[in-house]
Amino acid sequence: MTIDAKDRRILTATQAGLPLAPRPFAVVGEWIGMDEAEVIARIERMMGDGVIRRIGAATNHYALGMLANGMSVWDVEDARAEDLGEQIGALDFVTHCYLRPRALPDWPYNLFAMIHGPDRVAVETRRAEIAAILGAACRENDILYSTRILKKTGMRLAKEGRPCSG
Amino acid sequence: MHRSRLQEDSLDATDRALLNLLQAGLAPSKNLFQPLAVATGLDEAEVISRIERLRGIGAITRFGPFIDAAALGGAYCLCAMAVPEDRFEEVASKVNAHDAVAHNYERQHRFNMWFVLACETPAAITTEADRIARQTGLKVHRFPKLREFFIGFQVAL
Known part of the structure; x- marks a missing residue:
């Protein structure tokens, strides 16, 4: 999917946040010299194309009382990883679930499932549920609790279309 | 970044309802907030x-x-580093200084720093990860997703 220069102007103007005003897209239009209807039409199109996943809020799980955040990681037999990954991903307490490459010898795990909970006891209970589903197909597992958010900005597009100069 | 829990009384039922609606997302329209008022x-x-x-x-x-890098022809990559404790803050500053770093978390493990690179091209992921490795002198382990089973950005509040 490609975006043109005007789309990019909308995205770069709003990626730090939309204005909290009754007509936010009119304000964005004023910022970038585009009329409100065009801003909305372009955003709708980008949502249709999947370039914009949603317009919404990112919440701070810590601040909302989800104090324990564990990245549970599992070394699952390759032949069964797809099938079991589907089952783990379908659990309502798993917010993200991915199959990723191992980094042997340091890192034997290929299935990653993020578990949030009000405390570690709750997260451990949920982790045990995952372990029960994986059964003997899982050789080793671990959980990495987050102790600090160091950065949380989301994706940033370059203003001029330069990819990721950092 | 706020790390501590909010006071119990700082969110009422209406705030929680709003947060749930905002997490789910709004349809673009002139009066963007109007449906929230109705709800x-x-x-x-x-x-x-x-x-x-x-x-x-x-x-x-x-x-x-919320932009999807993949839909733009780009990519995400989860990366991990084993950062010596006495260098943690310095390395965090160096890593966070990159625009391509969308999130960064400290976690309890030998691999104690986990961040996500979000770039507009897959090639830029390699460039950025290599640059971070060079700047910090530390190995950047890369865990690109092979398969995504579910992405739920919503935690019921």
């Missing part, structure tokens, strides 16, 4: 001032469009 029984001005407050107290870290 919560508040007037639009009050919806907006509540969102302002939620952002002010750190319950909302960002409100706006």
